[in-house]
Amino acid sequence: MTALATLAPEFASVPDxxxxxxxxxxxxNAAKAIAGMAMPTRRTENWKYSSRHxxxxxxxxxxxxxxxxxxTDIGDAYRIVIRNGVIAADESRLxxxxxxxxxxxxxxxxxxxxxxxxxxxxxLDTAALxxxxxxxxxxxxxxxxRLASNxxxxxxxxxxxxxxxxxxGSAHPRILVDAGSHSxxxxxxxxxxxxxxxxxxxxxxxxxxxxxxxxxxxRLSLDGTTVNHIGATGVRLAANARFDSHCVGFGGxxxxxxxxxxxxxxxxxxxxxxxxxxLGEQHYDNHTVIEHVAPHCNSEETYRCIAAGKSHAxxxxxxxxxxxxxxxxxxxxxxxxxxxxEAEIDTKPELEIYADDVxxxxxxxxxxxxxxxxxxLVSRGIGRTEAGxxxxxxxxxxxxxxxxxxxxxxxxxxxxxxxxETTFQEV
Amino acid sequence: xxxxxxxxxxLIKREYEHGFVTEIEADTFEPxxxxxxxRRLSAIKNEPEFMLEWRLKAxxxxxxxxxxxxxxxxxxxxxxxxxxxxxxxxxxxxxxxxLDEVDPELLxxxxxxxxxxxxxAKLAGVAVDAVFDSVSVTTTFKEQLTEAxxxxxxxxxxxxxxxxxxxxxxxxxxxxxxxxxxxxxxxVFSDGSFVYIPEGVRCPLELSTYFRINAANTGQFxxxxxxxxxxxxxxxxxxxxxxxxxxxxxxxxxxELVALDDAQIKYSTVQNWYPGDENGKGGIYNFVTKxxxxxxxxSKISWTQVETGSAITWKYPSCVLRGENxxxxxxxVALTNNMQQADTGTKMIHLGKNTRSTIISKGISxxxxxxxxxxxxxxxxxxxxxxxxxxxxxxxxxxxxxxHTFPYIESKNPSAIVEHExxxxxxxxxQLFLCRQRGIDPEQAVSMIVNGFCKEVxxxxxxxxxxxxxxxxxxxxxxxVG
Numbered sequence: 001m002t003a004l005a006t007l008a009p010e011f012a013s014v015p016d017x018x019x020x021x022x023x024x025x026x027x028x029n030a031a032k033a034i035a036g037m038a039m040p041t042r043r044t045e046n047w048k049y050s051s052r053h054x055x056x057x058x059x060x061x062x063x064x065x066x067x068x069x070x071x072t073d074i075g076d077a078y079r080i081v082i083r084n085g086v087i088a089a090d091e092s093r094l095x096x097x098x099x100x101x102x103x104x105x106x107x108x109x110x111x112x113x114x115x116x117x118x119x120x121x122x123x124l125d126t127a128a129l130x131x132x133x134x135x136x137x138x139x140x141x142x143x144x145x146r147l148a149s150n151x152x153x154x155x156x157x158x159x160x161x162x163x164x165x166x167x168x169g170s171a172h173p174r175i176l177v178d179a180g181s182h183s184x185x186x187x188x189x190x191x192x193x194x195x196x197x198x199x200x201x202x203x204x205x206x207x208x209x210x211x212x213x214x215x216x217x218x219r220l221s222l223d224g225t226t227v228n229h230i231g232a233t234g235v236r237l238a239a240n241a242r243f244d245s246h247c248v249g250f251g252g253x254x255x256x257x258x259x260x261x262x263x264x265x266x267x268x269x270x271x272x273x274x275x276x277x278x279l280g281e282q283h284y285d286n287h288t289v290i291e292h293v294a295p296h297c298n299s300e301e302t303y304r305c306i307a308a309g310k311s312h313a314x315x316x317x318x319x320x321x322x323x324x325x326x327x328x329x330x331x332x333x334x335x336x337x338x339x340x341x342e343a344e345i346d347t348k349p350e351l352e353i354y355a356d357d358v359x360x361x362x363x364x365x366x367x368x369x370x371x372x373x374x375x376x377l378v379s380r381g382i383g384r385t386e387a388g389x390x391x392x393x394x395x396x397x398x399x400x401x402x403x404x405x406x407x408x409x410x411x412x413x414x415x416x417x418x419x420x421e422t423t424f425q426e427v
Numbered sequence: 428x429x430x431x432x433x434x435x436x437x438l439i440k441r442e443y444e445h446g447f448v449t450e451i452e453a454d455t456f457e458p459x460x461x462x463x464x465x466r467r468l469s470a471i472k473n474e475p476e477f478m479l480e481w482r483l484k485a486x487x488x489x490x491x492x493x494x495x496x497x498x499x500x501x502x503x504x505x506x507x508x509x510x511x512x513x514x515x516x517x518x519x520x521x522x523x524x525x526l527d528e529v530d531p532e533l534l535x536x537x538x539x540x541x542x543x544x545x546x547x548a549k550l551a552g553v554a555v556d557a558v559f560d561s562v563s564v565t566t567t568f569k570e571q572l573t574e575a576x577x578x579x580x581x582x583x584x585x586x587x588x589x590x591x592x593x594x595x596x597x598x599x600x601x602x603x604x605x606x607x608x609x610x611x612x613x614x615v616f617s618d619g620s621f622v623y624i625p626e627g628v629r630c631p632l633e634l635s636t637y638f639r640i641n642a643a644n645t646g647q648f649x650x651x652x653x654x655x656x657x658x659x660x661x662x663x664x665x666x667x668x669x670x671x672x673x674x675x676x677x678x679x680x681x682x683e684l685v686a687l688d689d690a691q692i693k694y695s696t697v698q699n700w701y702p703g704d705e706n707g708k709g710g711i712y713n714f715v716t717k718x719x720x721x722x723x724x725x726s727k728i729s730w731t732q733v734e735t736g737s738a739i740t741w742k743y744p745s746c747v748l749r750g751e752n753x754x755x756x757x758x759x760v761a762l763t764n765n766m767q768q769a770d771t772g773t774k775m776i777h778l779g780k781n782t783r784s785t786i787i788s789k790g791i792s793x794x795x796x797x798x799x800x801x802x803x804x805x806x807x808x809x810x811x812x813x814x815x816x817x818x819x820x821x822x823x824x825x826x827x828x829x830x831h832t833f834p835y836i837e838s839k840n841p842s843a844i845v846e847h848e849x850x851x852x853x854x855x856x857x858q859l860f861l862c863r864q865r866g867i868d869p870e871q872a873v874s875m876i877v878n879g880f881c882k883e884v885x886x887x888x889x890x891x892x893x894x895x896x897x898x899x900x901x902x903x904x905x906x907x908v909g
Contacts, residue, residue, distance in 0.1 A: 045497065326826065338841040341808060351832040352499075353851050356823035360851040366806075366838040367845070 007037040007134070010061035011170075017140045018106050020113035026120065030136035040130055047130070049314045049346045050285040053254045059168035060200040060228070063140070066164035070194050075407040077188075078102075079158040085171035086141045095155070099148030099183075102157070105174070106141050116144060119176065123206040123234035125260050125289065131230045135172045135204040142174035147183035147213075156186040156218075156405050161203060163227055165195035175205040179213040181238075186216040188405060191231070193224040198253070203231040209241035211265070216404055220412065221249040221257065225282075228254040239265035239294075246403045247274040248412050250419060251282025251311055259288040263297035263325075273399045274303035277416060278311035278343075279423045285314040290332075292325040292358075301332040304396045308339040308423035318350040319362070325355050332362035337395055339368065339388075339423060388424040393417060456513040462486065465614055468513050472583050475590060485603035485613030492607045498770040499799040499831055500739050502712065505677060512615045512648075575631050577661075578623040582650050585621035592623055596654055600683040600720045600747070608679040608741075609716040612648045616681070619649035624659035624690070633889055635664035651682040655690035657723065662693040664892060678737075680715045688723030688750070693731070695888055697896055699903075700736035705794070707766025710738025717744035718774075721753035721782075729756040730773065731887045733896040735903040738767060743801065745774035748782035748813075755784040758884040760896070762903050763796035763828070772802035772819075772833075777810035777843065788819040789881050792828035793904060799831040806843035813843040821851040822880055824873065824904070874901045 012031045019027065040047030040054065047054065064084035069091070078095050080102065081088040087104045094102050108116060126132050143159060161173045179185055189205060201223060209215055215235075223229050229252060235243050249255060255278075261270050276284045290299045299319065307313040319330045336345045349362040369391050377387035393416065400416065403409040456464060465486055469479040494505075572579050578589060586593050603613040624630050655661055678700070684692050694717075703710025713736075719728035730744040746755030757773040775784035784804070792798040800819045821830035832849045854876050862872035877900055878885070885893050 323826070336838075338838055338843075341839075341841055343841070344837070344839045346835070346837045348833065348835050349847070349849070350834075351821075351849060351851055352829070353821070353823070353831060354829040356826045356828065356853045358823075358851060358853070360849075362832070362847075362849050364834070364836055364847040365845060366836060366843070368841040 005039045007034060007039055008056070008058040008061055009035065010058045011056070011134060012137055013061070015063050015138055015140045019139065019141070020106075020108050020110050022110060022114040022117045023105055023108070023139065026117045027137060027139040030133050030139070034133045034137050037130070037133070046128055046287060046316070049312070050254070050256060050283065053283040053312070055254070056200065056228070057168070057198065060170050060198065062169040064164060064169035064171050064199060066166040066195070068164050068194070070162045070192055072160055072190070072192065074158045077156045077158050077407075078153070079160060080143060081160045081162060082141075082143060082173045083162045084164060085138070085173050087143060095153060097151065097153065099151035099180070100153060101144070101146040103144050104141055105139075105144060108144070116176065119178070119208070120206070123208055123236045123260075123262070124204070124232065125234070128260070128289070129232045129258055131202050132204050132232050135174060135202050138170070138172040138202070139174060140172070142176060144176050144178070145185070145187070146178040147180050147185055149180040149210075150182045151180060152184040153186065156188050158188045158190060161189065161191045161201065163191070163193035163199055163201050163223060165193055165197045165199035165224065165226060168197045168199060170200035170202060173201070173203045177205070177207040177215070179207065179209045179215050181210040182212040183210070184214045186218070186405065188218040188220070188408060190220045190222065191229065192222045193227045195224070196226055198226050198228070200228045201230070203229075205233045207233070207235045207243070209235065209237045209243060211239040211241060213238070213241045215243050217243065217245040218403060218405060218408055219245065219247040219257070220408070221247070221255060222415070223252055225252055227252055230254070230256045232258040232260070234260045235270070236262045236264055237268035237270065240267035242268070243270040245270070245272045246399070247272075247286070248400070249274070249276045249284050249286070251276070251278030251284045251313070253283065255282070255284040257286055259286070261289065261299070262291045262293060263299065264293045266294045266296040268294070269298040270300070272299075272301040272303075273402055275396045275399050275416070276303070276305040276313055277419055278307045278313050279309040279419070280311060281309070282311040283313070287316045289318045289320065290330065292319070292321045292328040292330060295324060295326045295328065297325065298329045299331070302399060303334045304336070304399055305334070305345065306337045306339060306392055306396065306420065307343040307345050310340070310342040312344045314345070315347040316350070317348075317362070318352065319360060321353040321355050321358050321360065323354045326357040328355065328358040328360070330358070330360045334362075334364045335395070336366040337368065337392060338366055339392070385421060385424040389417060389420045392420045456511045458511045459508045460510070460512055460615065464512055468615060468617070471513065474586055477590070477594065478586055481598070481603070482614050485610050488604040489607065489610035489614055492604070492610055494607050498741050498801070499797065499833070500741065500768040500770050502739055505712070507611070510677060513617060571631060575628055576625040577628060577630050578621065579634055580621055582619045582621040582652060589621075589623070592654065593652075596683070596685055597652055600685060600718050601681050601716050606716060608714040609681050612650060612679045612681045612716070616648045616650035619651045619680070621651075622653040622661060622663065624655045624661045626656045627658045629659065630661040633662045633664055635666070647678050647680075649680040651680070653683070653692060653694070654685045655687065655692050657687045658689040660691045662695070662889060664695050664889060666697045666699070666892070677712045678714065682715070682717040684719030684728055686719065686721050686723060686726035686728050686753070689725045690723060691727045692719060693729045694719070694744070695892055696732040696734075697892055697899065698732065698734045698736050699899055702736050702765065702767045703738040705765045707738065710767070711736065712739045713737035714741040717742065718747065719745070719755070720747045721750050721755065723750045723753070725752045726750050727754040727756070729758075729887070731758040731884065732760070733884070733888070733899065734759070734761040734769065734771060735899050737769075740769040740771050742771045743773055745776070746784060747776045747778065748784065749778045751779045752781045753779060754782070757784075757786045757788070758887040759788045760791070760881045760884045760900070761789070761798055762791040762900060763793065763798045764903055765794040765796060767796040769797070770799045770801055772800045774803040774805070775815055776803075776805050776807070777813040777815070778807045779810065781812045782810055783814045786815070786817040786819070787883050789884055790819070790821040790830055791824065791877060791880070792821065792830045793824040795827045797829040797831070799833060801833045803835040804837070804845055804847070806838045806840045806845070808839045810840045811842050813840065815845040817845070817847040819849045820880070821849075822877065823851065823853045874904060877904060
């Protein structure tokens with residue numbers, strides 16, 4: 001047996017930044033903690049299927065420094081740009097609403113920075129997130145979105161995480177959302193890239209929802225084909241809070257998203273939707289955890305995935321009902337479409353239940369397009385590519401149509417159609 | 428349902444009725460494991476050289492392996508050197524040829540267990556190869572089987588009489604280095620059953636073995652090998668009880684099934700080993716590797732199990748579906764009560780074209796127990812048109828227990844279809860209310876609901892086992908309601 005590979009020390013080198021003292025200390029501690037970290041292998045349960053795609057060349061350790069911009073039309077919405085892990089303040093379009101604070105970590109004073117340090121990692125189960133500490137260790141800047149009680153953001157807030165991969169390197173964007181009681185927010189976290197050099201994006205987003213808060217979270221993973229992406233989203237919900245997520249992911253050399261939900265107080269609920277498409281040699285790995293800590297919480301999860309070419313798609317959904325979480329209702333569904341004989345789909349819907357008065361169910365399927373439906377369409381003069389695209393889109397469109405931001409919905413739908421069309425042309 | 432009318436308290440107090448120790452002088456090794464122990468064991472059994480080599484190879488592999496920790500169970504570390512690896516009843520030297528020659532003490536043990544051997548064997552038409560600790564004591568109905576050409580004997584005998592079959596098949600389904608416990612078993616297995624059904628023969632009897640762990644501190648390591656040649660059929664029944672002990676006992680068995688073209692093997696288990704007392708003291712550790720290989724075309728292997736015993740169960744009866752059109756089935760009821768822990772399920776490995784598998788798993792947790800289903804369904808790239816349906820349901824009784832599902836589904840073939848469903852719920856108040864309204868007491872009502880919950884599996888069991896299983900669930904659930 002060969003010695004376990006460890007994370008290259010270059011990754012732990014602390015970047016230059018102008019962070020306030022407490023955040024610098026937080027970062028330096030994290031850097032010390034990850035020194036010599038063992039890389040996940042096939043034997044690491046939560047990287048079982050993905051470790052073979054995890055090839056972090058030391059060239060990826062360098063910080064990305066390219067300048068430039070990616071012009072993205074987001075329509076009528078607020079926006080923040082995080083370019084290569086650093087907030088490009090001059091490109092922001094921010095609301096001027098009482099009770100809504102959107103600031104860079106770098107602009108915080110010592111006192112507030114200390115408060116943020118105490119909050120950071122609070123919404124994450126770091127034991128299951130091997131790369132979240134790396135994000136902390138490479139913290140250059142961060143985005144804080146804070147909503148006071150009853151504050152309501154009238155338009156969606158787009159956080160554009162742009163990666164300019166003109167040379168190899170990595171970016172580590174960090175977002176912290178603090179939604180006060182009964183506040184409302186729609187957050188679109190969009191990852192996009194430009195350039196052909198191999199790059200690594202290691203993003204961490206934390207959302208804390210106070211009682212009655214409502215957050216809609218749209219996460220779009222649209223990075224280019226040379227970008228490795230490891231992302232984590234941690235969410236904590238207090239009483240009667242509601243969290244809706246819509247995660248859409250396109251495959252890449254390494255694509256990983258961990259979504260951890262903790263329903264901490266009674267009445268909290270979440271609905272998680274996810275769509276993933278992969279082709280060629282691409283990869284995508286979705287790991288979700290929904291923890292029912294308190295009684296009377298509901299969760300609903302629907303993930304659909306299409307894999308074509310020689311690609312590899314993974315879903316791992318875990319529902320954990322704690323001992324006292326009586327009257328929990330949890331439903332999970334994962335359906336997968338395998339379009340090619342060289343593609344692979346691995347799915348693992350888990351239930352871990354320690355309370356008796358609960359209703360939990362999960363379902364998972366893997367299959368192919370229905371030959372009869374395909375024949376029906378083709379016999380009516382619709383080309384194979386078109387028919388295949390039509391049926392594949394029908395498989396995921398139900399979820400796409402639920403995306404509440406109109407402009408995103410239309411753009412993603414078109415993007416999915418184009419993507420799926422190429423998979424049928426390949427054949 | 429006679430027990431249903433007893434006051435609940437009285438039932439709670441009832442202890443494991445099969446807990447007693449038969450006092451027979453036993454030939455027991457000093458605790459400890461090393462190559463010498465294996466050599467001695469092999470020598471006692473008068474094994475040919477190839478078996479000793481095979482054991483030693485397994486032992487060396489075992490030394491390099493580490494104990495698996497992924498299962499959802501917790502137990503103190505096992506000291507493998509504090510276990511004695513061989514124990515046999517004294518009377519083995521002059522092996523009995525008929526029941527009259529069997530040690531009367533032994534016979535009385537069976538009677539206490541409710542298995543009057545000769546009577547039961549004759550009445551039920553079942554040939555019983557009773558494994559008492561490590562050496563098979565007696566075998567009935569041998570002649571009838573011999574007539575059909577069926578070989579049904581202790582594996583230690585098969586090593587001598589049919590070395591060609593042993594050499595050809597032993598370790599082909601579960602290789603010596605397959606996993607930690609299989610390697611341990613391969614190194615030190617004491618005895619077990621061997622079955623060979625020749626081509627085109629439908630076994631005239633349902634074969635059955637009663638295992639029983641006896642002498643204190645003796646891990647029992649059975650090894651079962653069943654080979655169904657082309658076009659044959661066999662139904663094999665396995666049932667277990669063990670005496671009450673305070674010290675944990677390790678049981679690491681290996682069962683291998685081989686089905687050639689058009690052959691069918693039906694393997695049914697009712698397992699009721701001592702689960703430990705209500706505080707989790709004592710009980711059997713049941714770490715078993717069971718696997719069947721459908722090598723031939725149109726072959727079929729079906730596992731049915733009812734698990735109510737053992738402190739810890741770690742068991743995944745699996746099917747490797749290699750032959751075209753082969754079928755794998757897994758029907759399971761696993762019940763845990765008090766402090767029991769079960770991590771059980773199945774693996775269906777689809778390699779051949781048009782292979783099909785069905786998994787029906789029913790888990791019932793009561794008391795402070797934890798019951799996990801862990802399954803793997805894998806479609807290889809050549810498993811064209813393969814199909815799997817999985818349903819695993821869990822029922823929770825009481826708010827201190829846990830029910831878990833860990834299904835792994837891996838597909839590399841677009842024409843394969845897999846469906847997986849799982850639900851978890853409790854005995855609903857409406858159902859209970861309906862029963863009580865009609866004058867059925869709570870204990871009986873729960874028993875009825877649980878039986879209904881398990882019906883899909885029970886109907887797969889051979890008749891006499893189905894009756895026993897129903898009874899077993901009732902007894903195992905006693906005291907968990909009210």
